[in-house]
Amino acid sequence: MEEKRHPVCGINYPGTFQEFDNWFSTEDACLAYIVKLRWPQGFVCPACGTIAEIPSMMKRGLFLCRECKRQTSITSGTLFHKTHKPLRTWFLAIWFVTSQKHGASALGLKRVLGLGSYNTAWNWLHKLRRAMVRPGRDRLIGSVEVDETYIGGAGTEIRGRGAESKTIVAIAAEIRGRGPGRIRLSIVPDVSSKSLHRFILDNIEPGSKVQTDGWSGYSGLESKGFKHVVCNITASGDPAHVHMPRVHLVASLLDRWWLGIHQGAIRPIQLDYYLDEFTFRFNRRKSKARGLLFYRLMQQAVNCDPVPRKMIVGG
Numbered sequence: 001m002e003e004k005r006h007p008v009c010g011i012n013y014p015g016t017f018q019e020f021d022n023w024f025s026t027e028d029a030c031l032a033y034i035v036k037l038r039w040p041q042g043f044v045c046p047a048c049g050t051i052a053e054i055p056s057m058m059k060r061g062l063f064l065c066r067e068c069k070r071q072t073s074i075t076s077g078t079l080f081h082k083t084h085k086p087l088r089t090w091f092l093a094i095w096f097v098t099s100q101k102h103g104a105s106a107l108g109l110k111r112v113l114g115l116g117s118y119n120t121a122w123n124w125l126h127k128l129r130r131a132m133v134r135p136g137r138d139r140l141i142g143s144v145e146v147d148e149t150y151i152g153g154a155g156t157e158i159r160g161r162g163a164e165s166k167t168i169v170a171i172a173a174e175i176r177g178r179g180p181g182r183i184r185l186s187i188v189p190d191v192s193s194k195s196l197h198r199f200i201l202d203n204i205e206p207g208s209k210v211q212t213d214g215w216s217g218y219s220g221l222e223s224k225g226f227k228h229v230v231c232n233i234t235a236s237g238d239p240a241h242v243h244m245p246r247v248h249l250v251a252s253l254l255d256r257w258w259l260g261i262h263q264g265a266i267r268p269i270q271l272d273y274y275l276d277e278f279t280f281r282f283n284r285r286k287s288k289a290r291g292l293l294f295y296r297l298m299q300q301a302v303n304c305d306p307v308p309r310k311m312i313v314g315g
């Protein structure tokens with residue numbers, strides 16, 4: 001087989017676990033990969049801006065700027081900063097998370113990595129989920145369907161009735177041909193126009209065409225700069241999934257995923273992070289190569305500040 005990819009000489013991701021295992025067999029190999037992802041054009045000193053194609057490494061993990069003599073930690077400003085575990089274990093976690101078709105559970109991660117405790121595994125999963133959402137990511141554009149779904153019980157509930165014990169998740173899905181394009185999911189406190197408009201403004205580019213049902217919480221979108229198309233489901237007599245097939249597809253996949261891998265055992269306070277994982281996977285569902293998902297998550301992990309545990313727990 002043609003040898004075309006290698007972390008140290010620049011390109012890009014392992015295709016199989018065997019390749020992964022070969023590439024990242026040492027801490028230095030993992031560090032080299034992080035360096036390439038962070039500074040593809042050569043190390044840039046954050047103090048003076050000097051670029052070094054081949055920077056001088058001090059002790060492991062520190063670059064020395066030849067100009068200003070400042071030392072820079074390779075992992076500072078990344079998810080891996082100040083970790084007490086080997087980088088290889090983190091890389092394995094990322095491989096594991098991205099190679100599970102329906103997402104990883106903390107128990108699964110604990111087993112695969114031999115982590116000491118369930119809490120550690122849980123903490124790691126949540127750190128990785130943070131990396132799944134790029135800060136300042138683009139908003140959805142074009143024509144977008146928007147609806148809400150209720151999580152935390154059996155089946156779909158009718159809006160406003162018996163839904164008090166459930167968590168409301170707003171869904172936006174781009175219309176791309178017959179299927180959905182990219183999606184965004186977010187917990188909303190209620191289905192008031194204040195909450196729903198907030199969700200739409202945060203996740204959809206003004207000027208886009210927003211398609212919703214006739215719920216009053218969606219009225220007034222025109223004044224926020226959107227084109228608003230209302231599908232009057234009750235008047236037409238057709239079931240909702242006929243008019244809004246994309247958000248309903250997403251809602252049913254979300255339901256299945258929730259009840260499957262996680263057995264519905266997610267506290268609402270953690271749900272945001274799980275939604276991020278779902279979105280990360282969904283928006284990259286056409287990436288056939290599992291290695292590519294690994295690569296994307298690695299890219300985002302090196303551009304992601306570490307998250308203190310108290311922030312994760314507190315939401």
Ligand SMILES: [Zn+2]
Nearest residue numbers: 045048065068
């Ligand atoms: Zn410098």
